[in-house]
Every structure is written in structure tokens, then in C-alpha cells.
Amino acid sequence: MPKRIGVLALQGGYAAHAKVLQRLGADVIEVRLPEHLAQCDALVMPGGESTTIIRLLQRNLLDTVIVERANAGMPIFATCAGLILLSKRIASGAERGGQPTLGLLDVAVVRNGFGRQLDSFEADLQIKGFETPLRAIFIRAPIITDVGPGVDVLATVDDKVVMVQQGKLLAAAFHPELLNDDRIHAHFLDAVVEH
Amino acid sequence: MSNSAAIGTQTEKSTWRNKVGLAEMLKGGVIMDVINPEQARIAEDAGAVAVMALERVPADIRKHGGVARMSDPAMIQEIMDTVTIPVMAKARIGHIIEARILEAMGVDFIDESEVLTPADEEFHIDKNIFRVPFVCGCRNLGEALRRIGEGAALIRTKGEAGTGNVVEAVRHMRTVLGHVRKLQTMDRAELMTEAKNLGAPYDIVLHIAETGKLPVPNFSAGGVATPADAALMMHLGAETVFVGSGIFKSGDPAERAKRIVDAVMHYRDYERLVDISKGLGEPMVGIDIHKMSDTEKFADRGW
Numbered sequence: 001m002p003k004r005i006g007v008l009a010l011q012g013g014y015a016a017h018a019k020v021l022q023r024l025g026a027d028v029i030e031v032r033l034p035e036h037l038a039q040c041d042a043l044v045m046p047g048g049e050s051t052t053i054i055r056l057l058q059r060n061l062l063d064t065v066i067v068e069r070a071n072a073g074m075p076i077f078a079t080c081a082g083l084i085l086l087s088k089r090i091a092s093g094a095e096r097g098g099q100p101t102l103g104l105l106d107v108a109v110v111r112n113g114f115g116r117q118l119d120s121f122e123a124d125l126q127i128k129g130f131e132t133p134l135r136a137i138f139i140r141a142p143i144i145t146d147v148g149p150g151v152d153v154l155a156t157v158d159d160k161v162v163m164v165q166q167g168k169l170l171a172a173a174f175h176p177e178l179l180n181d182d183r184i185h186a187h188f189l190d191a192v193v194e195h
Numbered sequence: 196m197s198n199s200a201a202i203g204t205q206t207e208k209s210t211w212r213n214k215v216g217l218a219e220m221l222k223g224g225v226i227m228d229v230i231n232p233e234q235a236r237i238a239e240d241a242g243a244v245a246v247m248a249l250e251r252v253p254a255d256i257r258k259h260g261g262v263a264r265m266s267d268p269a270m271i272q273e274i275m276d277t278v279t280i281p282v283m284a285k286a287r288i289g290h291i292i293e294a295r296i297l298e299a300m301g302v303d304f305i306d307e308s309e310v311l312t313p314a315d316e317e318f319h320i321d322k323n324i325f326r327v328p329f330v331c332g333c334r335n336l337g338e339a340l341r342r343i344g345e346g347a348a349l350i351r352t353k354g355e356a357g358t359g360n361v362v363e364a365v366r367h368m369r370t371v372l373g374h375v376r377k378l379q380t381m382d383r384a385e386l387m388t389e390a391k392n393l394g395a396p397y398d399i400v401l402h403i404a405e406t407g408k409l410p411v412p413n414f415s416a417g418g419v420a421t422p423a424d425a426a427l428m429m430h431l432g433a434e435t436v437f438v439g440s441g442i443f444k445s446g447d448p449a450e451r452a453k454r455i456v457d458a459v460m461h462y463r464d465y466e467r468l469v470d471i472s473k474g475l476g477e478p479m480v481g482i483d484i485h486k487m488s489d490t491e492k493f494a495d496r497g498w
Contacts, residue, residue: 009223010223010460011222011223011224011244011460012219012220012221012222012223012224013219013220013222014223015222016219032460032461047220048220048221048222048223048224048244049220049221049224049244049245049280049281051239051242051279051280052224052242052243052244052280052456055240055241055242055456056242056456056460059457080220081220111279112279116281116301116303117213117217117281117301117303117304117327117328118208118209118298118301118326118327119208120208120209120213120216120217121206121207121208121209121210121213122206122207122210122212122213123205123206123207124205137210137212137213137216138213139213139216139217139220140217140281140303175216178212178216178219
């Protein structure tokens with residue numbers, strides 16, 4: 001039976017993720033409430049605004065169930081704001097710290113780590129295990145710092161960590177769903193979900 | 196903002212995909228007009244996905260009359276320093292320098308807006324040459340596609356700002372999306388003449404005929420006052436909503452802001468919309484469009 005992949009559809013780039021996953025043959029379920037998550041074997045947490053999404057997670061009682069499922073082994077792929085929400089903590093910096101997160105991924109993140117929108121950029125990214133670079137789109141993107149011992153760094157930009165994996169948790173600071181290059185989603189489905 | 200040295204290999208900043216990508220990330224959120232840091236914080240706490248920083252909301256621009264211009268950069272900066280969500284600000288139609296000032300101070304999105312008094316009654320800003328993304332208003336598909344041709348990374352139907360009356364927002368959304376559906380039924384020979392009649396770039400007309408979608412996100416603005424209004428615009432095909440006067444001109448702005456955010460997310464869940472709509476107090480006072488003279492309508496500004 002094909003695995004059912006939930007896409008957190010509270011706000012942000014969820015439709016683009018769903019399209020890529022469907023292109024790869026996955027059975028996609030939009031997740032807005034706990035009962036939707038209950039039908040899923042894995043979850044994608046898209047980009048958007050992390051301050052908005054965390055509030056919507058709490059108001060729709062999804063925050064605790066995601067943590068419970070992840071602790072029970074549910075694979076999660078998180079991008080941009082999704083990465084922020086997945087991380088253990090938000091490093092204080094120019095931006096306000098202290099925003100609640102799900103605390104699953106043993107890293108800290110700096111929100112808008114590269115700057116505001118004018119500093120948004122594209123770059124060719126060398127990803128561990130990929131033969132050729134991937135064109136990555138960074139939009140007001142976070143930076144990963146304080147990588148814990150169980151966390152594997154998969155990609156960096158100028159020595160700044162932008163993609164990691166910790167067991168069944170895969171997270172990227174950029175937006176692979178906005179490309180026609182499906183390799184990261186395929187890696188998630190083949191090597192994380194099916195493994 | 197610094198235009199710092201190249202990061203990594205083959206790095207490009209402020210690409211078209213970066214601009215449209217930010218618009219994509221705003222989908223399903225609510226963008227709220229705010230006039231000071233306190234309101235900006237209320238909006239962010241309610242779950243706004245971005246704020247529009249301006250000195251007066253459209254309802255007050257109507258009341259005060261006179262020429263409405265770009266807001267004081269000091270006031271916009273204060274709001275940028277207060278919230279972590281993207282901050283948008285408005286420049287007058289055709290006012291290249293207001294837009295350059297907003298870009299230089301690092302706002303995340305510029306709204307070339309009919310709510311302000313136009314600086315140019317013939318030409319819009321050439322938005323393609325800017326590093327900052329732009330959003331522009333439209334009443335119909337031709338207007339939307341001209342703005343996209345000029346470089347707008349996000350389109351919003353205009354509605355009639357500052358009225359608290361959703362009727363024009365509905366009219367403009369139906370007009371734009373009805374025309375998208377019409378293009379999908381036409382053959383190649385018809386599409387060139389249709390592009391001529393629309394006054395729109397042919398390549399974008401072809402793109403829409405093939406995909407059934409605008410090449411950039413399409414949001415709704417101008418007249419949303421209640422959670423039900425916001426849900427209505429989502430039902431009609433908006434990818435999210437801007438709320439201007441509707442929040443901070445109502446009885447309980449913090450609660451109304453939160454409810455409108457919830458209504459956008461749950462627009463298909465009618466049982467939930469009952470609770471979202473309950474006991475919300477006074478909405479802003481609305482204006483009957485038919486009692487307004489043509490010169491009072493902001494939506495007619497734009498060419």
C-alpha cells in the first residue's frame with residue numbers, strides 16, 4: 001500500500017509541496033486538524049510564516065499530536081518556517097527569540113538568518129549524497145546553529161548549515177518545492193519514509 | 196540593507212523566483228493594515244502573516260481627503276523593528292522615488308496602491324528593475340496582466356478600500372477568475388485577439404490559457420470586514436486576503452484579527468465558521484457603493 005503523506009495545510013507553501021509529492025506518486029492528505037494527521041504515515045511541514053503557523057498549530061490542537069507522533073517514529077520533512085517550528089530552540093539575535101517551537105530537532109535556528117527579503121537569494125547547493133548540485137531558493141531563510149550530536153549536516157552555504165537530518169526528521173532552510181527538481185522530496189519518500 | 200558579497204557559488208539575489216516565492220509563502224495568511232507598532236504587535240499576535248504599515252487606514256484616508264502619500268519612513272521603520280513578520284508599505288501609483296525609498300529602507304514588499312493619490316495618471320512603475328517585490332491591485336484580468344508584465348510578483352483584486360463593503364471585492368475577483376476560465380476555452384487564433392482586447396501581454400495570456408492560473412499568487416483586498424467576508428473571498432478563489440480598515444476600525448480588533456485568520460484557514464468548514472463568527476461585536480460601519488460618486492472610488496485609479 002502506498003504511504004500516505006500529510007502536508008500541513010495551515011498557511012504558506014503547502015500546495016506546492018503537495019504537487020511535488022503527487023508528481024512522485026505519493027498519496028497526499030492536507031492536514032488541518034488532528035483527525036487528518038491520524039490518517040498519515042509521514043508529515044511535510046511547509047514554509048510560510050513561523051509565527052502564524054505556530055499559533056494555528058496551537059489553536060487547532062496539532063502541536064502536541066505532532067510531537068507524540070514524531071516521538072513514535074513518524075517521519076517529518078520540514079522546510080523554512082517548518083524547520084524553525086521543528087527545532088529545539090530559536091537563537092536570540094536581532095529577531096525576537098522565545099517563540100514556541102515543537103522542539104523535536106536538536107538544533108537552534110536564527111530566524112531570517114540571511115536578512116530580510118532584499119537578501120533572499122538562489123544558490124547552487126552541494127548536498128551530501130547527491131551527485132550534482134541543486135539550485136536552492138532561500139526566502140527570508142533561517143540558519144541552523146548549535147547542531148546536536150545525533151544530527152547529520154547535509155548542506156551548507158558559506159559555512160552556514162542549511163540542511164540537516166536527525167533520524168526520521170529531515171529539514172531544509174530553503175524551498176525545494178518551488179523547483180522542478182524533485183530530488184529532496186524523492187529522498188524523503190525513498191530513504192526516510194520507506195526505510 | 197547591505198548588498199553583501201556573493202554567498203556560495205552562482206549566487207543571485209532578488210531573483211523573480213525569490214519575489215514570487217515570498218508571495219507564495221504568504222498564501223492562506225492574512226495581511227493586515229496597521230498604523231503604529233502597537234497595532235503591528237496585535238496583528239502579529241493574532242497570527243497575521245504580514246502587516247501593511249501606513250499612516251492612515253483607507254477609511255481615514257476617505258474621511259480626511261486631500262493627497263494621500265507614502266507614509267513617514269520613521270514610522271515604517273518602527274514597525275519593522277517591532278515585528279518579525281514581513282512588513283509591506285505603500286507607494287503612490289507611478290511614484291518611482293517613493294518606491295526607491297521604501298526599497299532602500301528594506302521593506303519586504305511594496306504595494307503600488309490606488310488607495311494613495313496617484314503620482315502618474317498614465318504610467319505605473321517599471322517594477323522589473325527593482326530588487327524588492329511589488330503587489331498591485333486590479334479590477335479585471337487585463338489590468339492584472341499589465342501589472343504582472345511590469346513586474347508585479349503578487350496581484351490583489353482591488354475591491355473598494357475603506358468601505359467595509361465586500362461587493363466590489365466580489366465583483367473584481369469574479370471578473371478576473373471568470374476571464375481566466377474563458378481563456379481556457381479559446382483556441383490559439385482567438386487568444387491573440389483576446390490579448391489585444393485585454394490590453395495584456397500575449398505570452399502571459401498563453402500561459403493562463405494553458406495552466407488556468409495567473410503566473411503569480413492572486414489575493415483579495417478592499418472591503419473585507421468580517422470572518423464570513425474573508426471566507427467568501429477564499430471560496431471565490433482568492434489565495435488569501437488583505438484586511439485594511441476592517442480590523443482596527445471595529446469594536447475588538449485583537450479578537451476580530453484572530454477570527455479572520457481562522458476563517459481564512461477554515462473557509463470550507465461551515466460548522467467551525469459558526470463559532471468563528473459568534474459574539475464578535477461591532478464590525479466597522481460600511482458604506483453603500485451606490486451612494487458614492489465616481490470620484491470617491493479608489494478602484495478606478497490605475498491604467
